[in-house]
Amino acid sequence: MDTAGYGHEFRGRADSGHYRVDVLFNNAGSFGPSGSVDQISLGDWNETIAVNLTGTMLCAAAAVRQMKEQDPPGGRIINNGSLSAIAPRPLAAAYTATKHAVTGLTKSIDLDGRAWGISCAQIDIGNAATELLDGITAGGALQPDGTRKAEPTFPAEEAARMVVFMAGLPASANPGSVVLTAAGMPYLGRG
Secondary structure: OOOHHHHOOOOOOOOOOOOOOOEEEEOOOOOOOOEOHHHOOHHHHHHHHHHHHHHHHHHHHHHHHHHHHOOOOOEEEEEEOOHHHOOOOOOEHHHHHHHHHHHHHHHHHHHHHHHHOEEEEEEEEEOEEOHHHHHHHHHOEEOOOOOEEOOOOEEHHHHHHHHHHHHOOOOOOOOOEEEEEOOOOOOOOOO
C-alpha cells in the first residue's frame, strides 16, 4: 500500500487562506478472500487489512490533523463498518476481522478526539443493493448451515440518507453506532 499521503496536509483555498474539514465519511472497503482462517493466504489477508483498516486509519488521521488545527477545532468522522462487525458471514474471516478492527478504531478516534470537539461514529450496513453485493445476491448468500439463500436488499440511497443524517447532527450529539439493514435480512439469527 502506498502510504505517501499519510503525512498529507490539507492546503488552504487561495481565496480565503484557510480550509475546514467538518465531516469525513470513510467508505472504502473490499470483501477480500472467501475462506476460513486456515484457507486465506497471508497476501490476501494483508491486502484486506490494507484496504479496510489501514485505508480507514490513513484517511481518519489526515482529517483529525486538520480538525485539530482549524479554528474553531472539531468535526465528525463516520466510518462505514459492516453488519459483519457484529454478526459475521461464513467464510469471511479476513473481512470480519477488519470490520471488528474498524469498530475499535472508531471508538479510539472518538475518545482521543474529544478534547478538540472531534466525534467519530460508525454505520454498520447490511445488504444495501450495491455492486459489492452483486455476488451475494446473484447466487444467494452463504448461510451458516452451508445452504445458499436469496436475501432481501434495500436501495443504497437509503444508506446515504442515514449517513447524511448522522453528518448533520449538531456537535453536541454523536450517534456512536448505527445499524441499518434490509428488512427481513438474516441478522439476529445469523451464526
